[in-house]
Amino acid sequence: MLKRSLLSGLFWVLLANLLVKPFWILGIEVGVQNAVGEEMYGFYYAILSLSFILNILLDLGITNFNTRNIAQNPKLISKHLSGLLTIKLLLFALYLVVAFSVGALLGYGSRQFRLLAWVCLNQFLNSLILYLRSNFEGLLLFKWDSLLSVLDRLLMIVICVFLLWCPMGQGPFRIEWFVGAQTAAYIATALLALAVLIRKTGLKRLTWNRAFSLAIIRKSLPFALLVLLMASYNRIDPVMLQLLSPADAADHNVGIYAGAFRLLDALTMIAYLVSVPLLPIFSKLTKNQVVPASASNDSELSSITIMMFSMMMVFSITAACTLSALSEPLMQLLYNNHIDEYSNVFSVLIFCIIPTSTTYVFGTLLTAAGRLRQLNIFAAGSLIANILINLFCIPRWGAAGSAFAALGAQCLMATAQVAAAVKHFKMRISPSYILKLTLFTLSVIAMSFCTPHISWWIALVVIATASIGMAMLLKLINIKEIIKELKQ
Numbered sequence: 001m002l003k004r005s006l007l008s009g010l011f012w013v014l015l016a017n018l019l020v021k022p023f024w025i026l027g028i029e030v031g032v033q034n035a036v037g038e039e040m041y042g043f044y045y046a047i048l049s050l051s052f053i054l055n056i057l058l059d060l061g062i063t064n065f066n067t068r069n070i071a072q073n074p075k076l077i078s079k080h081l082s083g084l085l086t087i088k089l090l091l092f093a094l095y096l097v098v099a100f101s102v103g104a105l106l107g108y109g110s111r112q113f114r115l116l117a118w119v120c121l122n123q124f125l126n127s128l129i130l131y132l133r134s135n136f137e138g139l140l141l142f143k144w145d146s147l148l149s150v151l152d153r154l155l156m157i158v159i160c161v162f163l164l165w166c167p168m169g170q171g172p173f174r175i176e177w178f179v180g181a182q183t184a185a186y187i188a189t190a191l192l193a194l195a196v197l198i199r200k201t202g203l204k205r206l207t208w209n210r211a212f213s214l215a216i217i218r219k220s221l222p223f224a225l226l227v228l229l230m231a232s233y234n235r236i237d238p239v240m241l242q243l244l245s246p247a248d249a250a251d252h253n254v255g256i257y258a259g260a261f262r263l264l265d266a267l268t269m270i271a272y273l274v275s276v277p278l279l280p281i282f283s284k285l286t287k288n289q290v291v292p293a294s295a296s297n298d299s300e301l302s303s304i305t306i307m308m309f310s311m312m313m314v315f316s317i318t319a320a321c322t323l324s325a326l327s328e329p330l331m332q333l334l335y336n337n338h339i340d341e342y343s344n345v346f347s348v349l350i351f352c353i354i355p356t357s358t359t360y361v362f363g364t365l366l367t368a369a370g371r372l373r374q375l376n377i378f379a380a381g382s383l384i385a386n387i388l389i390n391l392f393c394i395p396r397w398g399a400a401g402s403a404f405a406a407l408g409a410q411c412l413m414a415t416a417q418v419a420a421a422v423k424h425f426k427m428r429i430s431p432s433y434i435l436k437l438t439l440f441t442l443s444v445i446a447m448s449f450c451t452p453h454i455s456w457w458i459a460l461v462v463i464a465t466a467s468i469g470m471a472m473l474l475k476l477i478n479i480k481e482i483i484k485e486l487k488q
Contacts, residue, residue, distance in 0.1 A: 020150040020157070025266040028160045030334050033259060035164060035173040038338065042242075042255030044175045047112060049238040050102065051119045053231050057095040058127040061223025062087065064367065067134040067279050081135065081197060087217070088131060092124045118179045125186035126152075132193035137280050145276065148193050155185035222372035229379030230413075236386060237402040244394040257399040259335055260345035267319050267353050271312060275360040278308065282368030302427055305365055310437075310476040312357035317441050318467040320351045322460060325448040329456040341399065348403040355407075355414035362417040371424065378416040382409040436474040443470050 033041040062084060099120050103113060129148065136145040159181040164173060238254045245253045285301045323330060324347045331342040366375055386409035393401025422429065447463045454462075471477045 020153050021269055022266060024153045024157055025262055025269075026334065028157055028164070029262055030259075031164050032160070032173070032175070032178050033255070033262075034336055036175050036178075038255030038259065039251040040175055040255075041258060042238075042251035042253070043112075044115065044179075045258040046238050046242045046251070046254050047116050047119055049235045050106075051099060051116065051123050052235045053228075053239070054095060054099050054102065055123050055127060055231060056224055056228035057098055058088070058091050058124055059131070059224065059227065060091060060217055061220035061225070061227055062217075063127070063131045063134045064223040064227065064279070065220040066131065067137050067283070084131065088124075088128055095124065096120055115176065115179065118176070118183060122179065122182045122186055125183070125190055128190050129186065129193060132190065132197060135197055136193075137276060144196065148189060149273075149276075151192065152182075152185045152189040155188055156181050159184060222376065223367075225376050226367070226372055226379055229376060229383055232383050232386075234406075236383070237390065237406050240387070240390045241394055241399060241402050244390070245398060249398070253399045256338060256341045256345060257402055260331075260342050260349050260399070260403070263323065263330065263334075263346065264349050264352060267316075267350075268356050270315065271353070271357040271360045274308060274312060274357075275364045278304075278361070278364045279368055282365050286369045301365075302425065305361065305421075305427070306433075307478075309358070309361045310471075312361055313354075313437060314440070314467060314471040314476055316354045316357040318444050318464060320353050321441075321444045321448040322463045323350050324348075326456045326459060333456075345399045345403045348400060348407060352407050352410045355410035358414040359410070359417055362414070362421045365421050366417060366424070369424065371420065374420055375417070378413055378420070381416070382413040385409050385412050436476055440467075440470055440474055440476060443467075 036044075066084065096117075099116060100113065103116050108116065129152065133145050133148050136148070160178065163177050163181065238257055241257055242250045242254050281304065282301070285304075327343040327347040327350070328339065331339050331346060335342055363375065386405050389405035389408050390402060393404050395401075397404070421427070444463065444467055447466060450459070468477070472479055
């Protein structure tokens with residue numbers, strides 16, 4: 001039953017996002033960067049990365065805690081909604097104070113502070129939407145969650161299409177317009193999500209209960225530390241790139257990194273979407289002790305974990321090997337200038353999709369099982385490794401050095417999580433499964449070497465089709481089982 005819920009939720013979430021977000025990332029964001037230039041987009045992206053790292057102050061782990069808690073105790077939603085919304089508003093005030101203080105320490109000028117203010121508002125609205133969505137996820141209302149996951153981007157697309165391609169005399173495109181379009185879309189989405197939740201829970205007013213708030217914050221702090229550490233090692237690269245690059249090349253290097261990161265970000269979104277229905281499903285399984293610590297491979301949790309990991313490996317290995325080989329024609333398709341620089345960074349950075357996909361499966365499993373202390377230790381180690389590699393690589397190779405640092409940190413985190421999950425749940429990974437995964441990987445690598453001799457879009461179609469066929473042949477993906485579950 002839970003496997004069916006997982007596949008159904010995954011279907012709706014992926015369907016909604018695949019219809020909208022590729023155009024947002026590859027159409028609108030690329031259009032904005034080409035319109036304002038690498039330096040100006042790098043100027044914005046460094047501020048965005050800083051606000052993203054500090055984003056944990058807006059949440060303190062409440063969203064992940066709430067998803068897990070509502071999945072295990074659905075009747076608590078009415079009690080928690082009012083109190084948690086009040087906490088979110090108070091955290092926004094704290095977030096603004098810290099963000100502006102850090103900006104002052106980094107020597108921000110007036111234009112940077114103005115942009116930081118709007119970016120901080122957008123981060124709060126986005127955090128609010130994620131919290132509101134966590135209630136739908138906890139209740140397994142995946143259709144509502146799917147709609148809300150794309151509504152903000154859909155509205156942004158409408159606004160930005162008008163600003164980018166229907167100028168009507170308003171002058172050259174400015175990065176501030178892009179930020180303002182996000183603000184309007186976030187507000188509309190948050191209001192809709194709140195209205196639906198009020199109708200479902202009967203919320204009448206916001207309340208402040210000191211004891212309740214402190215109790216929730218204490219319970220969510222381990223989640224908060226984990227999110228902070230993971231956000232840091234995922235997003236610290238542009239910040240360090242700006243600080244360690246020569247002053248006359250800082251914004252340019254960040255802009256190159258941001259452009260190369262964009263396609264990875266689009267693919268990472270798919271891995272993230274997989275984890276959205278996984279967290280409540282894993283939480284229900286671990287809460288009800290369907291799977292004890294000595295789980296066998298035929299248990300539901302072990303079955304779901306291996307199924308999702310196999311799907312993510314098929315997707316991520318195919319994407320990483322193929323797109324790295326096709327990095328130059330893809331960057332030519334997206335950008336107007338500096339193609340060699342974009343290509344060099346992207347060909348390394350895209351391999352991050354493999355450890356990231358692994359993390360979204362096994363990290364989600366460990367989070368649902370409450371293994372937060374262990375995850376925080378892993379994340380802290382990965383952050384330290386990221387910083388040390390950046391300190392060595394950026395002065396020598398610039399944006400490409402940051403790509404190596406990101407890949408190293410992600411691989412360290414993924415390896416530690418897989419080892420911890422296998423040990424804690426006593427999962428038995430058969431040698432035959434490892435052999436199948438190895439054969440699949442070698443096959444995709446071999447096919448990728450053929451890409452320079454054919455058109456890039458033909459290469460994508462052929463390798464994607466062949467990879468799915470190989471995965472089915474090796475039984476890494478059981479299409480019959482998936483179709484059967486969805487039909488039921």
